[in-house]
Structure formats: C-alpha cells, structure tokens
Amino acid sequence: MTTSSHSRVLLFGKLKQYAIGDELRVVTHPEMTPKEFRAAVAEELHRRCPEFPGVAELMSSAVATDRVLSEREQLGSSPEYSLLPPVCGG
Amino acid sequence: MTETPFTKIDIVAGGVRPGLVSEALNNPSHGGIAFFFGAVRNLNHGRIVTAVSYECHKALAEKELTTIIGEARSKWGDAIDAVVLHGTGRLRVGEISVAIGVSSPHRSEAFEGCRYIIEELKTRVPIWKQEHYVDGDSEWLKGHELCQHGGTSEHHSGDTSRRA
Numbered sequence: 001m002t003t004s005s006h007s008r009v010l011l012f013g014k015l016k017q018y019a020i021g022d023e024l025r026v027v028t029h030p031e032m033t034p035k036e037f038r039a040a041v042a043e044e045l046h047r048r049c050p051e052f053p054g055v056a057e058l059m060s061s062a063v064a065t066d067r068v069l070s071e072r073e074q075l076g077s078s079p080e081y082s083l084l085p086p087v088c089g090g
Numbered sequence: 091m092t093e094t095p096f097t098k099i100d101i102v103a104g105g106v107r108p109g110l111v112s113e114a115l116n117n118p119s120h121g122g123i124a125f126f127f128g129a130v131r132n133l134n135h136g137r138i139v140t141a142v143s144y145e146c147h148k149a150l151a152e153k154e155l156t157t158i159i160g161e162a163r164s165k166w167g168d169a170i171d172a173v174v175l176h177g178t179g180r181l182r183v184g185e186i187s188v189a190i191g192v193s194s195p196h197r198s199e200a201f202e203g204c205r206y207i208i209e210e211l212k213t214r215v216p217i218w219k220q221e222h223y224v225d226g227d228s229e230w231l232k233g234h235e236l237c238q239h240g241g242t243s244e245h246h247s248g249d250t251s252r253r254a
Contacts, residue, residue, distance in 0.1 A: 071238055087212075087216050
C-alpha cells in the first residue's frame with residue numbers, strides 16, 4: 001500500500017520568487033520519481049503564482065534529500081526534500 | 091605514524107575574511123601553500139554589478155565540499171590540508187565570496203589541489219548567486235545542473251567571463 005504524505009519542499013535561487021517564500025508543501029509518496037515530484041511542485045507553484053511558466057522551468061533542478069537523487073531513483077521517505085536549480089558558486 | 095590531514099569547511103554569513111584561511115593552515119611540514127580568493131566583480135556581460143547575493147544549501151554544500159577535498163587528496167596525496175570558506179547573503183563589489191587554501195609538503199600539489207577544489211565547487215556545490223545591477227534590476231545566474239537527465243540549462247559557469 002502506498003502511503004502519501006504532505007512533505008516539506010525547500011526551494012532555492014530563482015524558484016523562491018515563484019513560491020513567494022523559501023518552502024512549500026506537496027503530497028508525496030515513497031515510490032514517486034523525481035519527475036513526478038517536479039510535476040507536483042510545479043502544480044503548487046502555479047497555484048501560488050499564475051505567472052509560473054510550468055514544469056519545464058523545473059527540469060534542470062535536481063531533487064535532493066540528504067543527497068542528490070538520480071532520476072532513476074524513487075523519493076523514499078524523507079521529512080523534507082530540496083529542489084536545487086543549476087548551481088553557480090564561487 | 092600517519093598524520094591526519096586538516097580540513098576546515100565553513101559557510102559563513104556575509105563576506106569571507108581571507109586571513110582566516112592562512113591562519114588555519116600552519117602545518118610545519120608543509121612548504122607549499124596555495125590560495126584562491128574569489129571577489130565580487132563590478133561588471134558581468136556588459137552590465138554594471140553593484141552587489142551579488144549568495145544563497146546556499148548548507149548541509150549539502152558542506153557534504154559535497156568534504157567529498158571534493160577527499161578527491162583532491164586521492165589525486166595529490168593524503169598529506170594536503172585544505173580550508174574552504176564561502177560567504178552568503180548580499181556582498182558588495184570587492185568583497186570576498188570564497189576563499190580556498192591548500193597546503194602540502196611541496197608546491198605542485200598545493201597549486202593543483204587548490205585549482206581542483208575551486209573548479210569542482212563551481213559546478214557541484216549547491217550555491218546560487220543573484221547579481222544586482224546599477225539600474226536596480228537583478229538576475230539569478232544560470233549554472234550547472236546537478237540532475238543527471240541532461241536538461242536544457244545553459245552552462246554559463248563554464249564561460250570564463252563569468253569566473254571569479
């Protein structure tokens with residue numbers, strides 16, 4: 001049986017401007033893929049910000065727990081997830 | 091007896107004080123010490139920059155920097171000591187955003203290790219920057235994707251004109 005839960009999602013960089021904040025909550029389940037996770041986040045971002053351009057805006061962002069998940073992995077169970085846009089430190 | 095190499099990683103609020111790096115590296119058996127300091131620049135792609143805001147996922151950044159330093163040791167010897175400090179928040183032009191110091195018994199390993207850490211940091215560590223321009227506009231810079239499906243983002247960090 002799949003157990004769904006409302007998970008905390010931390011946002012960074014440009015993505016925060018769409019959320020009007022640092023985080024949001026979406027419904028996730030452990031078998032969810034990063035692609036499905038992005039779709040859920042995109043839906044919530046669009047609800048908060050009608051100008052949000054859509055899930056394509058998130059395709060270059062990695063999904064992370066305490067590490068970056070590969071695209072083949074499932075989310076598993078984590079108290080929170082992060083969506084990491086392309087990085088540019090230094 | 092093998093000496094444990096020294097590592098210091100710190101994500102700090104505000105700009106970085108470069109002196110902290112040299113103060114932390116004081117191994118008497120190390121004759122080569124290399125430093126890299128990245129500063130906020132006043133011009134990027136023809137636009138006058140007044141400040142840059144840095145944001146970071148602290149836990150993942152520290153974890154990835156630890157991995158990168160480990161890789162540097164596997165390439166250039168377990169003896170190297172390494173310090174990486176990165177600033178966050180809004181930094182003015184001229185302020186130091188990142189400071190890296192690597193020491194080793196000999197200079198070659200120190201140079202190579204220092205170069206490796208800054209290049210890997212720019213493409214792997216979850217840090218983002220937003221430039222603020224003289225006309226009041228601001229922009230989050232594009233960078234390197236961490237996900238592995240091969241998206242469409244431009245890789246501007248590889249553009250030497252954007253390097254610190």
